[in-house]
Amino acid sequence: MVSLFKEKKNVDVLICGAGPVGLFLANELAELEINFRIIDKVEKHPEFTKALLLSPRTMDILDNRGLLYPFLENGVKMKQLCILQDVQNPSNAFKVDLNGMHSNFSFGLINRQTKTMEYFIDALHEKKSLRKKHVPNVEFGMELIKYEEKDDHVIAVVKNTKSNVEEEIICQYLVGCDGVHSTVRKGINGWTFEGQTLNSSWALADVEIDHELAKYYQGTFIIHEAPIVILPLDARKNTFRLIVKIGDEEKKNETNDHVTHGLTNEAHITLEELQKLFDERIAPIKMELKNPVWISNFKINERIANRYRTGHVFIAGDAAHCHSPFGGQGMNLGIQDAHNLAFKLALAIKDQSADVNKLLDSYEHERHPVGKNVIEGTGYVTNMMSGNDFYTSFLRTRVAPILFNFFPQTVFNFQDNLLQNNLHYLPGSSEILHKYKPRSGAENKLIEAGYYVQDGLLMKITSHKSHEHITMFDIFRSTVLKHTLILFTLNKGVTADCNPFIETLLEIYNDYKNTITPIIISYQGIVHAADVPFMPFQEEGREQHIFVERKFELHEKYGVMKEFGKQAFVLVRPDLYVASAVFEDDVDELKAFLDQYLTKADK
Numbered sequence: 319m320v321s322l323f324k325e326k327k328n329v330d331v332l333i334c335g336a337g338p339v340g341l342f343l344a345n346e347l348a349e350l351e352i353n354f355r356i357i358d359k360v361e362k363h364p365e366f367t368k369a370l371l372l373s374p375r376t377m378d379i380l381d382n383r384g385l386l387y388p389f390l391e392n393g394v395k396m397k398q399l400c401i402l403q404d405v406q407n408p409s410n411a412f413k414v415d416l417n418g419m420h421s422n423f424s425f426g427l428i429n430r431q432t433k434t435m436e437y438f439i440d441a442l443h444e445k446k447s448l449r450k451k452h453v454p455n456v457e458f459g460m461e462l463i464k465y466e467e468k469d470d471h472v473i474a475v476v477k478n479t480k481s482n483v484e485e486e487i488i489c490q491y492l493v494g495c496d497g498v499h500s501t502v503r504k505g506i507n508g509w510t511f512e513g514q515t516l517n518s519s520w521a522l523a524d525v526e527i528d529h530e531l532a533k534y535y536q537g538t539f540i541i542h543e544a545p546i547v548i549l550p551l552d553a554r555k556n557t558f559r560l561i562v563k564i565g566d567e568e569k570k571n572e573t574n575d576h577v578t579h580g581l582t583n584e585a586h587i588t589l590e591e592l593q594k595l596f597d598e599r600i601a602p603i604k605m606e607l608k609n610p611v612w613i614s615n616f617k618i619n620e621r622i623a624n625r626y627r628t629g630h631v632f633i634a635g636d637a638a639h640c641h642s643p644f645g646g647q648g649m650n651l652g653i654q655d656a657h658n659l660a661f662k663l664a665l666a667i668k669d670q671s672a673d674v675n676k677l678l679d680s681y682e683h684e685r686h687p688v689g690k691n692v693i694e695g696t697g698y699v700t701n702m703m704s705g706n707d708f709y710t711s712f713l714r715t716r717v718a719p720i721l722f723n724f725f726p727q728t729v730f731n732f733q734d735n736l737l738q739n740n741l742h743y744l745p746g747s748s749e750i751l752h753k754y755k756p757r758s759g760a761e762n763k764l765i766e767a768g769y770y771v772q773d774g775l776l777m778k779i780t781s782h783k784s785h786e787h788i789t790m791f792d793i794f795r796s797t798v799l800k801h802t803l804i805l806f807t808l809n810k811g812v813t814a815d816c817n818p819f820i821e822t823l824l825e826i827y828n829d830y831k832n833t834i835t836p837i838i839i840s841y842q843g844i845v846h847a848a849d850v851p852f853m854p855f856q857e858e859g860r861e862q863h864i865f866v867e868r869k870f871e872l873h874e875k876y877g878v879m880k881e882f883g884k885q886a887f888v889l890v891r892p893d894l895y896v897a898s899a900v901f902e903d904d905v906d907e908l909k910a911f912l913d914q915y916l917t918k919a920d921k
């Protein structure tokens with residue numbers, strides 16, 4: 319085969335793989351004004367859909383980045399789960415409402431993966447048209463062949479799949495978002511993908527169903543014998559995604575190279591065979607399956623890479639982990655990997671990190687345990703729903719109905735955890751989370767480093783007398799490129815004469831102008847524009863940095879309590895997790911933490 323080398327090109331980041339994870343990372347890097355390229359070996363994305371579900375936390379993140387609108391506009395909001403154990407008595411189905419989930423979004427949002435990728439590509443085009451010139455197009459038909467890691471860069475060889483012309487790309491960082499068979503992961507000796515292929519065999523089908531058990535706003539789980547899952551695919555058509563266990567097979571020894579997550583090369587089940595399976599399993603219920611868009615067999619793999627980073631090379635998404643589709647977490651986990659990695663790459667590239675190695679290591683240290691948890695959680699659910707041994711069958715048929723009927727909160731909490739709605743990072747596991755112990759311990763309820771931010775209602779001061787409502791998340795939407803340093807003032811005033819910590823906030827801002835946006839949240843009646851003490855936002859072309867709350871809800875949510883009487887500083891990272899939170903009398907600890915974390919503006 320002819321292979322020609324063209325000239326070498328430089329770029330800060332090369333993203334290998336334009337699946338949902340690579341495309342989200344591309345949007346992040348574009349937003350953070352990083353110079354990158356994104357390639358994919360296919361000429362066009364395939365028409366079929368693997369991932370469907372956006373979890374509440376992912377919706378929050380997309381919302382923060384201004385990407386959620388088309389998903390909400392066109393997706394199906396799944397608001398309840400229907401769990402049917404006794405097919406003889408469908409009226410006894412147990413319903414789990416999703417509206418109590420820990421999020422602004424109390425539903426699962428279903429979109430086809432093809433649409434997800436389309437929306438992300440549209441968003442990239444939009445950023446480009448807003449004259450952010452660094453935003454490149456996705457380069458389809460470009461395959462990463464191999465790469466070599468040097469001391470401070472990576473040399474990647476990519477091939478145009480049509481012309482076979484090869485090109486060397488010199489990048490500061492290479493990120494493999496190239497799926498379970500990742501070329502990036504396989505490119506470094508010792509980078510393993512350990513785990514197992516489950517011996518159960520499954521079918522997936524997108525078909526039309528006209529039956530009351532299949533509803534647009536609900537997911538139906540029939541767990542009478544082997545499980546059948548029915549999920550709505552379109553709000554306006556009768557199309558549903560079916561996931562059906564076919565049976566168990568002899569366990570084979572599979573190596574890293576035989577990962578069969580998703581599609582296999584085995585003979586595919588036909589619609590007739592699937593219908594027969596349905597008729598047998600759910601009799602006397604009769605559910606006709608029609609007009610299949612896609613039918614496929616698949617095996618479940620539970621695997622995780624031993625590392626997420628090697629020097630200047632990273633992996634994210636399915637390249638780093640894969641697991642059972644129960645819980646719909648794969649794409650969500652991958653998008654959240656990219657969310658965690660993007661701002662760290664940007665800090666490293668812009669020379670804004672005090673310790674690049676520590677910063678970049680924190681990606682693996684924060685995300686690897688999350689990947690492991692999801693594999694365990696989804697594996698547990700899969701086993702509970704489909705295991706045939708006595709113990710599992712007993713739990714499913716005898717214990718689960720009691721839980722569903724009498725302890726719904728237990729089921730609900732489990733599901734909240736499975737969807738990662740409560741996810742936070744442990745300060746002990748990450749080098750860039752402030753390990754803080756307040757001097758005055760007992761009354762401390764302050765939010766901890768590693769926790770996800772809380773939303774709440776505030777008022778923004780617009781002119782002498784008028785005030786506009788705004789949410790905390792609205793504020794984070796406007797501070798996306800930087801860390802946000804919040805000073806919760808209780809009712810101690812917002813002017814430097816009455817509150818010395820206003821001066822401290824300004825001082826920190828002056829030191830870290832490039833990476834921190836300061837805001838003040840005050841609990842008091844009315845603040846007039848004339849009271850606003852300083853205008854750092856104006857330097858950034860914004861006018862607001864001071865917000866007022868009337869009900870004392872946000873202070874409380876962040877653990878700044880009236881009775882304790884101390885103001886607090888909370889530093890929020892661009893990925894919306896708290897980096898540090900300290901009381902006023904420990905502000906020197908925050909300064910010391912910042913010294914180790916970010917570079918000062920004049921450096």
Ligand SMILES: Cc1cc2nc3c(=O)[nH]c(=O)nc-3n(C[C@H](O)[C@H](O)[C@H](O)COP(=O)(O)OP(=O)(O)OC[C@H]3O[C@@H](n4cnc5c(N)ncnc54)[C@H](O)[C@@H]3O)c2cc1C
Pocket residue numbers: 334335336337338339340357358359360368369370371372460461462463495496497498499500501522579580581616634635636637643645646647648649650651652
């Ligand atoms: C049946 C099924 C149902 C699922 N349901 C859900 C769900 O409801 N919710 C959910 O969150 N997840 C779900 N998942 C998982 C989800 O599909 C994956 O987690 C998700 O697609 C991972 O995205 P990714 O971008 O990491 O990888 P991929 O989507 O695999 O994309 C990788 C891309 O990299 C490209 N590539 C590979 N090698 C190279 C190379 N050498 N050079 C250039 N490009 C390359 C590929 O062409 C591909 O476009 C499901 C999976 C299956 C199998």
